[in-house]
Amino acid sequence: MxxxxxxxxxxxxxxxxxxxxxxxxxxxxxxxxxxxxxxxxxxxRVPSDLANVKIPTLVLTGSETGPWAPAAAQAVADALPYCRHVVLQGQDHNVSWDALLPHLMPFLD
Structure with missing residues (x-):
């Protein structure tokens, strides 16, 4: 670990x-x-066949998660054709529900 x-x-x-x-x-x-x-x-590396994914995708990143997260999330978001990437300011790996809900609920509607 x-x-x-x-x-x-x-x-x-x-x-x-x-x-x-x-x-x-x-x-x-x-x-x-x-x-x-x-x-x-x-x-x-991000799989090259993500361009074939036609399902809308939401990628959420916490601004305080760590140095590896922003680049990884952006690479995935760039590879997915129907993707929305949101950085949750002030959030780390233990993101609060209050920060998630305003983005999850409209996406799932």
């Missing part, structure tokens, strides 16, 4: 704090599944 967190850009101090948190044991328990995630992601 710590290796994964380093690979997505979390600073060592933050990882150290997370290791002390009560949730760390459950995160370590799912760590073996990260190998499957890595296998699916391959070389981490």
């Amino acid at each position: 710590a290796l994964f967190m380093r690979s997505v850009g979390l600073p060592p101090a933050m990882i150290g704090q997370m290791r002390q948190a009560p949730m760390w044991a459950s995160m370590e328990a799912i760590a073996p599944t990260l190998a499957y995630d890595a296998a699916v992601m391959g070389d981490n």
Whole structure:
């Protein structure tokens, strides 16, 4: 889990704090599944066949998620022909429902 967190850009101090948190044991328990995630992601490039996706898509990114998120979200949004990309200001990976709802509800209508 710590290796994964380093690979997505979390600073060592933050990882150290997370290791002390009560949730760390459950995160370590799912760590073996990260190998499957890595296998699916391959070389981490956006699949070239996303241009074939004709379903409207909403990509949401938190402005405080981390350095890897904006570029990844933008790459996916650029590859999807019917995509809307919204950056949720002040949100991180634990985005609040209050920030999500104004974007999800109109999209799902």
